[in-house]
Amino acid sequence: MKNKQNMSQAEFQAREDKIEQVNNRLNRPIIAVAYLFGALIIALIAYILHFMIVDKDEVIANAANSRLDSFAADVVRGDIVTKDGKVIATNNGDERYYPYGDLFAHAAGFSKYTKAGIELVGNYYLLESHAGTAEKVFHTLRDEQNPGDTVVSTIDYDLQKTAYDALGDADGAVVMMAPDTGKILAMVSKPDFDPNDIDAVWEEANSEDSTSSVLLNRATQGLYPPGSTFKILTTLAFMRQHPLKFKKYHYNCSSDEQVFNSVTVHCYGNKLHGDQDLSDALANSCNKAYADIGTQLNLGKWKDMLESFLYNKDLPYTGASATSRFYLDKDSNSGYVPQTAFGQGDTLVTPLHNAMIVASIANGGLMMKPYMIDSVENYKGKRVKKFSPSSYDTLLTSDEAETLTKYMRKVVTDGTAADYFAGAEYKAAGKTGTAEYADGDHDFSWFVGFSDIDNPEVCVSIVVEESDVNGVKASAIARKMFDEYYKQ
Amino acid sequence: MQLNKQIVYVFLIHFLAYLTFSIQSQEDMTPIIAFYGLQTIVATLYLYLYHCVYTYSNRIITNNMCFLLLIGYIMLTRLNFSLARKQFVIATASLLLVSVIPYIMDKYKNLRKYGVVYGIMGIIGLCSVFVIGVEKYGSVNWISIAGISIQPSEFVKILFVFFIASMLSKKRDFKQVMITAVLSGIHMAVLVLEKDLGGALIFFVVFVFMIYTGTEKFRYFLLFNAGGLAAAGMAFLLFKDKLFNHVFVRVSAWRDPWSDISGTGYQITQSLFAIGSGGYFGSGLTKGSPDVVPVSESDFIFSAISEEFGVIFALMLILVCFSCFLCFTGIAMKVRHRFYKTMALGFSICYIFQTFLSIGGVTKFIPSTGVTIPLVSYGGSSVLSSLIMFSILQGISTIENKEAKKVEEERIKYEEQAEYESGGVSGKRG
Numbered sequence: 059m060k061n062k063q064n065m066s067q068a069e070f071q072a073r074e075d076k077i078e079q080v081n082n083r084l085n086r087p088i089i090a091v092a093y094l095f096g097a098l099i100i101a102l103i104a105y106i107l108h109f110m111i112v113d114k115d116e117v118i119a120n121a122a123n124s125r126l127d128s129f130a131a132d133v134v135r136g137d138i139v140t141k142d143g144k145v146i147a148t149n150n151g152d153e154r155y156y157p158y159g160d161l162f163a164h165a166a167g168f169s170k171y172t173k174a175g176i177e178l179v180g181n182y183y184l185l186e187s188h189a190g191t192a193e194k195v196f197h198t199l200r201d202e203q204n205p206g207d208t209v210v211s212t213i214d215y216d217l218q219k220t221a222y223d224a225l226g227d228a229d230g231a232v233v234m235m236a237p238d239t240g241k242i243l244a245m246v247s248k249p250d251f252d253p254n255d256i257d258a259v260w261e262e263a264n265s266e267d268s269t270s271s272v273l274l275n276r277a278t279q280g281l282y283p284p285g286s287t288f289k290i291l292t293t294l295a296f297m298r299q300h301p302l303k304f305k306k307y308h309y310n311c312s313s314d315e316q317v318f319n320s321v322t323v324h325c326y327g328n329k330l331h332g333d334q335d336l337s338d339a340l341a342n343s344c345n346k347a348y349a350d351i352g353t354q355l356n357l358g359k360w361k362d363m364l365e366s367f368l369y370n371k372d373l374p375y376t377g378a379s380a381t382s383r384f385y386l387d388k389d390s391n392s393g394y395v396p397q398t399a400f401g402q403g404d405t406l407v408t409p410l411h412n413a414m415i416v417a418s419i420a421n422g423g424l425m426m427k428p429y430m431i432d433s434v435e436n437y438k439g440k441r442v443k444k445f446s447p448s449s450y451d452t453l454l455t456s457d458e459a460e461t462l463t464k465y466m467r468k469v470v471t472d473g474t475a476a477d478y479f480a481g482a483e484y485k486a487a488g489k490t491g492t493a494e495y496a497d498g499d500h501d502f503s504w505f506v507g508f509s510d511i512d513n514p515e516v517c518v519s520i521v522v523e524e525s526d527v528n529g530v531k532a533s534a535i536a537r538k539m540f541d542e543y544y545k546q
Numbered sequence: 547m548q549l550n551k552q553i554v555y556v557f558l559i560h561f562l563a564y565l566t567f568s569i570q571s572q573e574d575m576t577p578i579i580a581f582y583g584l585q586t587i588v589a590t591l592y593l594y595l596y597h598c599v600y601t602y603s604n605r606i607i608t609n610n611m612c613f614l615l616l617i618g619y620i621m622l623t624r625l626n627f628s629l630a631r632k633q634f635v636i637a638t639a640s641l642l643l644v645s646v647i648p649y650i651m652d653k654y655k656n657l658r659k660y661g662v663v664y665g666i667m668g669i670i671g672l673c674s675v676f677v678i679g680v681e682k683y684g685s686v687n688w689i690s691i692a693g694i695s696i697q698p699s700e701f702v703k704i705l706f707v708f709f710i711a712s713m714l715s716k717k718r719d720f721k722q723v724m725i726t727a728v729l730s731g732i733h734m735a736v737l738v739l740e741k742d743l744g745g746a747l748i749f750f751v752v753f754v755f756m757i758y759t760g761t762e763k764f765r766y767f768l769l770f771n772a773g774g775l776a777a778a779g780m781a782f783l784l785f786k787d788k789l790f791n792h793v794f795v796r797v798s799a800w801r802d803p804w805s806d807i808s809g810t811g812y813q814i815t816q817s818l819f820a821i822g823s824g825g826y827f828g829s830g831l832t833k834g835s836p837d838v839v840p841v842s843e844s845d846f847i848f849s850a851i852s853e854e855f856g857v858i859f860a861l862m863l864i865l866v867c868f869s870c871f872l873c874f875t876g877i878a879m880k881v882r883h884r885f886y887k888t889m890a891l892g893f894s895i896c897y898i899f900q901t902f903l904s905i906g907g908v909t910k911f912i913p914s915t916g917v918t919i920p921l922v923s924y925g926g927s928s929v930l931s932s933l934i935m936f937s938i939l940q941g942i943s944t945i946e947n948k949e950a951k952k953v954e955e956e957r958i959k960y961e962e963q964a965e966y967e968s969g970g971v972s973g974k975r976g
Binding site (some may be wrong): 067070071074077080081083084085086087088089091095096098099101102103105106107109111113114117118120122123124125126128372397484 | 755758759762764804805807808815818819820821822823825826834835837857860861864868871872875878880881884887891893895897899902905906909910911953956957960961963964
């Protein structure tokens with residue numbers, strides 16, 4: 059390189075241009091990298107905004123968020139009302155007051171000691187206040203609490219009352235849902251309690267030698283053997299695994315006892331059903347036919363299908379719920395298969411889960427997430443938030459849903475539920491069940507189903523404990539529920 | 547002038563925050579007022595003197611640096627006063643220490659010559675934890691000297707950037723790149739053995755981007771990304787249970803923290819509760835409960851800031867960090883020496899990627915890696931190493947600004963000369 063002093067201006071300019079050129083070339087990858095990280099930061103900001111706009115409310119409404127309690131100091135807990143405007147939880151001085159007592163014990167829940175029901179899932183909204191800004195400033199300055207928002211439930215008072223009365227003194231659970239939205243219209247669990255006496259109930263339930271389970275919401279947390287209601291999913295498994303064979307399926311139910319995989323099977327009440335195709339087998343709830351079907355199922359695929367229907371999975375439900383169980387897998391002893399196929403064995407299901415399964419059949423295969431809060435209003439009744447239905451997943455094809463609907467319709471017209479639905483003005487479909495615990499003491503009576511088959515608006519899942527003792531039949535409750543629904 | 551105004555706003559926020567503390571404080575508020583006074587004095591003196599001494603330094607960077615440090619002090623005072631004081635002492639000492647860096651860099655231009663030496667020093671530094679290491683948060687990446695805990699990887703990070711920049715400023719042929727890659731790989735392997743996977747990831751990202759910008763060859767970028775993936779896959783297969791258990795836990799806590807709110811998902815769900823409950827405008831300083839988020843003073847300080855100052859403020863904080871990054875890349879683009887150019891880019895990546903990992907982790911955008919936000923989070927090693935990074939970039943900026951001025955002067959000289967000569971010619975004609 060030339061000495062600087064001896065450079066001419068042209069040479070100097072040429073040197074500078076050259077350096078500039080090289081520098082520009084070297085900067086090209088740097089610009090690319092800067093853009094890349096710029097995009098990364100924009101994505102991060104977009105994500106945080108998305109969280110704030112879409113997910114925030116649900117996240118902070120979580121019962122584990124201890125910050126909610128600190129909101130309570132500034133806000134008077136809001137009311138809970140049914141969809142038809144009946145106040146089911148409010149305040150009486152400093153105490154929480156439940157005007158209908160036992161009727162909404164499990165649905166509305168309680169908020170003292172711990173929280174349950176809508177008091178739990180709606181906690182955040184009950185502690186928010188959308189009173190006017192001026193009003194809020196006024197209250198804050200005077201050190202007064204703001205009025206909390208009102209949570210409007212999806213529960214319908216009349217349907218809840220019908221379910222409550224129909225269950226009578228029997229223990230068990232009734233869930234009624236709208237299959238196309240997932241809205242829970244009624245939820246009753248017995249035994250129940252008066253939430254106004256929560257002090258005594260809590261003490262009793264938590265005393266050392268207590269065996270009381272009144273605080274357990276059987277509708278969402280009670281695990282029952284599904285009994286013959288399970289045959290719906292066994293039927294579906296068979297349809298999927300033998301798509302060509304299932305329409306031609308036949309079983310001749312002609313002897314009292316039959317041995318499958320070295321297990322002896324007989325039908326309920328030792329009935330003989332004669333020649334059964336698949337729809338007859340479901341309509342008449344023929345155990346032997348289902349034991350036979352069970353032996354033809356691939357256990358691995360069967361389990362996969364059941365898990366797609368949320369067995370062994372947490373339900374997409376914000377309240378407390380138990381996980382339904384299906385124990386068989388591809389390595390299981392074949393001796394367990396026959397009983398499991400018709401709903402005995404170790405399988406366990408919650409009434410809410412069973413409602414979701416029939417709801418997805420009623421809804422053409424799409425399972426909706428169940429929910430209990432329809433909207434939130436400020437204390438003056440102005441709506442501040444509306445919850446919209448959200449779907450979980452499409453679990454059946456529309457063909458499968460149609461076929462199962464046809465079969466389940468036959469249960470109601472010609473099968474085990476026919477007596478209960480005689481003369482009904484709507485076309486219901488469903489499946490009955492009678493389940494026994496392994497010790498075989500008492501029966502559980504089940505009914506799951508929906509109505510009507512042409513325009514499914516509503517579905518039920520009902521279980522009654524010790525139905526052989528108290529004489530309350532799930533199918534009879536279902537009839538009353540549907541009748542009440544169509545009366546409106 | 548604009549930048550003077552900017553720093554006034556920073557001091558205003560700082561003043562209001564400490565005013566809030568004094569009003570809310572139940573106890574004697576003299577220590578808080580004294581603490582506020584000290585911070586203000588140090589920050590003002592620093593800003594004033596720094597620009598007197600280094601007239602060519604970048605004012606936006608010093609402003610941003612002050613903002614980030616002061617926000618950190620505010621949040622730490624809120625969370626834990628004694629930690630805040632410790633942080634202030636460390637940061638002030640560090641500021642004094644690092645203020646000589648631009649001078650040293652200007653004076654000693656042969657820093658670029660040590661190539662492999664930086665690499666080997668780095669590896670030794672990282673290995674020191676095997677000899678005098680202590681375990682913290684499931685990783686063995688701290689050493690303890692005379693009762694002070696130091697995280698060597700924070701400082702090796704700086705040597706590492708020097709190392710790659712120096713190697714690539716000499717030669718950029720295949721052999722040189724491979725030597726660089728092997729030594730860099732050893733750095734990362736040591737970090738993986740220390741179970742500091744977040745650290746290893748930062749080193750890796752810095753490495754691939756420096757190689758790409760330093761050699762201008764995109765194929766190296768692809769090659770080393772593929773190599774990195776393969777190495778990660780192999781390490782995974784070889785040491786599945788030994789090294790990656792806490793990675794599994796973190797990834798599953800990221801995918802679904804809600805299924806184990808009281809266990810593995812605790813940190814992240816608490817962090818989201820904090821951010822969400824604070825809302826857009828925040829609960830107000832001292833009105834939230836960021837203290838229920840574990841390690842809210844360091845890894846999770848973003849959630850604490852977001853809860854009390856609001857999400858809008860928190861997003862602005864991200865933009866301030868991004869502004870630092872843009873200043874750094876701006877320096878990288880202006881500077882003409884390859885060594886400084888590659889180095890400036892390396893530090894830019896190092897800074898922004900670490901910020902991204904930290905904030906992305908606590909907002910559940912990506913799995914949590916336990917990385918701090920430079921200058922904001924509590925942590926002596928982190929603050930010192932971040933300040934060193936900032937100062938080195940100031941140093942590069944100073945060198946480049948001086949150079950540019952020299953060139954400019956030369957240009958003027960030539961132009962004057964040319965004018966004179968042409969003037970002479972026209973005079974003859976006349």
